[in-house]
Amino acid sequence: MSDQKGFTTTILHSDRLLKPEFGALHQPVHTAVTWGYDDVQGLVNVFQNKAKGYAYSRQGNPTVTALEHKVTQMEQGMATVAFSTGMAAISATVFALVKAGDHIIASSFLFGNTRSIMQTFMDLGIDITFVDATAVENIKNALQENTRMVFIETIANPATQVADLGSIGDFCEEKGLVYVVDNTMTSPYIFRPVTVKASLVINSLTKYIGGHGDALGGSVTDTGLFNWVNYPNITAVLRQQIRPEMLGITQIRKRGLRDGGGTLSPEAAHTIAVGAETIALRLDRACANAAALAGFLDTHPLVSKVYYPGLESHPQHGLASSIFHRFGGLMSFALHDGVDCFEFLNHLKLVIKSSNLGDTRTLAIPVAHTIFFELGAERRAEMGIPDSMIRLSVGIEDTADLLEDFRQALEASKA
Known part of the structure; x- marks a missing residue:
């Protein structure tokens, strides 16, 4: 009998199988802002990425980690970073991975707030070309020597245009471009962007994953498909400390979450995790x-x-x-x-x-x-x-x- 379980079964038992304290079926809400260590070397190892652990809740919390694990399972990805909102996840991803002078190709049908933050990126020196993403030829025609990222939504809000997701994924793989797919309108239940070679998957956890209109949240999932070794914008210090496959998602956590500060609260993480079960x-x-x-x-x-x-x-x-x-x-x-x-x-x-x-x-x-x-x-x-x-x-x-x-x-x- 296969150990691979169905979508709902996997989500439903995700927290329990991580063995929370006292046999709890859900990860408890950890409200601590910081953690203490008996041996200072343990604290140092966490700061230097030599050991897993928690130092300060702005960039990591056990309740949030449990939700990140659940989203990673949903998206069949490698690792996830959670944020206070979906917009925080989008902003942090671009700020962490793209520099002034770089170029992004984005769908011309982006949701209003996403389009607005893209304009802010342009004001900061990032070049962005907006194209009709329903045809891959428009993406190809927008390619420049300094293109670093392609940013697409699965189904556009509100006019429901569907991007040419698979063909765009093939093109991004061929050209070595970071392929970011916002999966909010479909959710990982309806569609998994890893199947079209997405590098990173954005979800507004506020929407279908949380599902009850009672908690804000967002996430970025690394599918494990992109080769970060050759990506020019990874910082030198991370290259010395982090496994190659973890470079992108770690830089998003460090620069996007830790430095940007869009932290998901443990209370919201717990609410979203429970809502996700259904x-x-x-x-x-x-x-x-x-x-x-x-x-x-x-x-x-x-x-x-x-x-x-x-x-x-x-x-x-x-x-x-x-x-x-x-x-x-x-x-x-x-x-x-x-x-x-x-x-x-x-x-x-x-x-x-x-x-x-x-x-x-x-x-x-x-x-x-x-x-x-x-x-x-x-x-x-x-x-x-x-x-x-x-x-x-x-x-x-x-x-x-x-x-x-x-x-x-x-x-x-x-x-």
Whole structure:
């Protein structure tokens, strides 16, 4: 009999198999800020990366370590660093690995806050080219001699474009580029970026992994596929201390987490770790609800367009079908001219008007007026975001109740 267990079984027993104190089934919440050593050499060895251990919670804590181990298992990676938010994970990864004068190729469909921090990197001297990532040729055409990194999201938020993930992975491998894949919209249950040769995987743990809208967190997972020995931006001191395969993730922990300070609290780590145990159950239900709702909206006379990879009319439906286990719980739709999106949203009785994603409850938000407002009308038009677009994070409610709520809200919104 194989020792390899299924996705949920592995997550469910992850903490217990690490043997927490007193036989606890979950890793306890360790609130200590610092740790003491009877022999000072033990403390020195931790500082010098000669021994595993804890010195100061800004860069490591047993409760957070247990969550990192769980995320590594989910992503079938080599090692993970956890952060206070998904944005902290993104920021730390770029700050740790890219220098002024380097070049990044990024998807032109990046989420608003990610696009915003990319602009900050540009202001600091990092060159970034934004391209349509649904075709690998656009990545190839953007390559420069100083390109260090390609940054892609699996499914774009909110218009659900699906990146040409496998072909981009092959190209990055060929050219020796760090391939960063933000897996937040799919999660490791629906898709594992290691299968498309990703170097690093980003997750906003706040979303589907935590799953209950009650804790912020983010993570970076090293898949073990990238050869950090030849990467020019690794510091000399780390090259002397760290095993070659651990150079990238260690530099992210040192420069990105320790120096940047985006530390995940042990309380949040514990909450996320417990929430993660049911990710497969939650996403199976959310994806089924999203598919049903997309089908309903796609034929409704007041809806002009539905953005969901599970629909055959979606431009990347074939690609999504070939690489994703399911199509996700994120979707958007646009209303026909003359239908007020504010009025429609206010007619919803069950669905919550909120900005988060990956909650157990269905959430809706007018995109152009909120999360993409700062980009301006011209940039929104370039990204295919009409003023009437409504983004949905579909939850686990009973399907019939969700469909009825949208039916009555659309009926009440008729001109």
